[in-house]
Amino acid sequence: MIKKLIVYFGAAGSGLAYCQHSGIVPDIFVDNDSSKWGTFVNGVKVMSPKVLESITLQAVIITSGYIKDILPQILSLGVDRDKIYLPPKSLLGFHPFIDEINRKQAAVKLNEVMTAMGNQKNIVAVGGTALGFFRDNDFIHWDNDIDLFSPIQYKPALIDFLQRLNYGIEDEQDSIMKSIKSTLILENGVEIHFSIDFFDAESRTFVDVFEDYTWEWPTRMFTQCAKVKVHGELMNVPNPPAEYLIKVYGSSWSKPNPEFGYSEYAGDVSQVNECKK
Numbered sequence: 001m002i003k004k005l006i007v008y009f010g011a012a013g014s015g016l017a018y019c020q021h022s023g024i025v026p027d028i029f030v031d032n033d034s035s036k037w038g039t040f041v042n043g044v045k046v047m048s049p050k051v052l053e054s055i056t057l058q059a060v061i062i063t064s065g066y067i068k069d070i071l072p073q074i075l076s077l078g079v080d081r082d083k084i085y086l087p088p089k090s091l092l093g094f095h096p097f098i099d100e101i102n103r104k105q106a107a108v109k110l111n112e113v114m115t116a117m118g119n120q121k122n123i124v125a126v127g128g129t130a131l132g133f134f135r136d137n138d139f140i141h142w143d144n145d146i147d148l149f150s151p152i153q154y155k156p157a158l159i160d161f162l163q164r165l166n167y168g169i170e171d172e173q174d175s176i177m178k179s180i181k182s183t184l185i186l187e188n189g190v191e192i193h194f195s196i197d198f199f200d201a202e203s204r205t206f207v208d209v210f211e212d213y214t215w216e217w218p219t220r221m222f223t224q225c226a227k228v229k230v231h232g233e234l235m236n237v238p239n240p241p242a243e244y245l246i247k248v249y250g251s252s253w254s255k256p257n258p259e260f261g262y263s264e265y266a267g268d269v270s271q272v273n274e275c276k277k
């Protein structure tokens with residue numbers, strides 16, 4: 001009998017995290033990064049996605065956030081949709097916020113970043129970070145990073161500030177949100193990734209883009225932000241917070257949901273319904 005293989009599409013950190021959380025090691029990793037082909041992750045070989053055309057599959061699990069690109073690619077290789085699985089976001093990252101000491105130290109470090117430009121030049125928690133702050137006055141325990149917005153007018157000074165604190169900066173200036181990525185390094189050595197997306201503070205509204213989703217926000221929601229206390233530190237969140245969270249996560253935002261997936265956001269969508277399972 002021919003063995004049906006389990007394949008993880010995505011051989012980076014999300015793939016490793018899914019191995020850890022699920023307790024399942026795949027038969028093969030595939031990845032679009034050709035430099036990884038022939039290498040091994042957790043003792044499992046990484047191959048080209050083209051291999052999906054010639055093997056007998058039990059399942060392909062997308063262990064990456066780039067679903068809008070990967071799902072159509074897998075389908076184009078002849079894989080049946082019912083063999084493709086999209087895990088919850090909580091299983092695609094490591095969980096530094098499980099430990100209270102990490103949450104407390106991250107709050108101190110993040111407050112330092114948020115107040116870097118002064119109280120009138122806001123850096124604002126968004127996405128799952130804002131959800132945890134407003135709902136729980138804490139970081140979500142199964143989250144894996146920190147999401148922030150800031151006015152584009154402050155980007156050069158903010159990069160300079162972070163570099164003076166010896167933060168490594170990855171400037172994605174060609175991305176839609178002109179994002180930068182960096183890492184909070186806690187006193188205990190734990191690393192927590194964060195990203196800052198930028199908007200034009202001089203415009204009345206701006207469009208926020210994430211995967212297949214878009215939202216048009218009033219700029220004042222972020223320039224006139226609300227504040228909540230997290231582990232004794234004041235944190236900026238969109239204002240009004242509940243209105244923002246309903247538009248991002250839907251009416252059930254106030255109920256913790258570790259099963260929440262990339263296909264469940266409440267923004268305007270293009271092909272996202274193709275991704276649901």
